[in-house]
Amino acid sequence: VGVRSAVFSKAMRARTVLLWISFFIMMAAFYFAAGWTPRLLQQSGLSAQQGINGGLLFNLGGIVASLGLAALALFFDKRVLASLAFVATGVTFTLLSLALGNGLTLVLLAAGLVGIATGAAAAGLFTIIPDMYPAAVRVTAVGWAAAAGRLGAIASPVLVGLLLDAGWTPSAVLILFAVPTAMAGLAILGVSGTKRDARVRPRPQLSA
Secondary structure (H helix, E strand, O other), rough: OHHHHHHHHOOOHHHHHHHHHHHHHHHHHHHHHHHHHHHHHHHHOOOOOHHHHHHHHHHHHHHHHHHHHHHHHOOOOOHHHHHHHHHHHHHHHHEEEHHHHOOOOHHHHHHHHHHHHHHHHHHHHHHHHHHHHOOOHHHHOOOOOOOOHHHHHHHHHHHHHHHOOOOOOHHHHHHHHHHHHHHHHHHHOOOOOOOOOOOOOOOOOOOO
């Protein structure tokens, strides 16, 4: 079976589609949060410096999340951790939406939590996907999933700009991203992994 056919075989088709959707949503949420957090905080009434501080806390949260997830993966199921990170991202987007306009400390705390959750979701998804495919198709499958994620990274900042120009509030935009992100976390639980599959072999390449 060829690599392309194997990735979309009957046994792997649902897995591939779910992972592509999860990558798209994860990268869309991450780049939305990373690129727009300072701007959204400013539009909600904070100063430019306070918005920058919120962005800094977001980035610090991402660093903490990557280290923490690596440690937790030694003791817990990586797929469950990734799923929880996605759900947590949806929850923290909602918390930040509710925190806007309710005090600087609460807003900055929520921004840091968003950084932790989105960082954990990104790290978690890249951690589990190698286990989702046999070795013969793993590189291709991971590359295609990452490409789907890149589309989300491109689309989300453009979408947010259009929504804000159309009159959406920062809180409404955060809720918009919260719902699909949490749902993607539930979808990950439905993805089963496979370490090996002797029937899947790449097609031999013809020499020039």
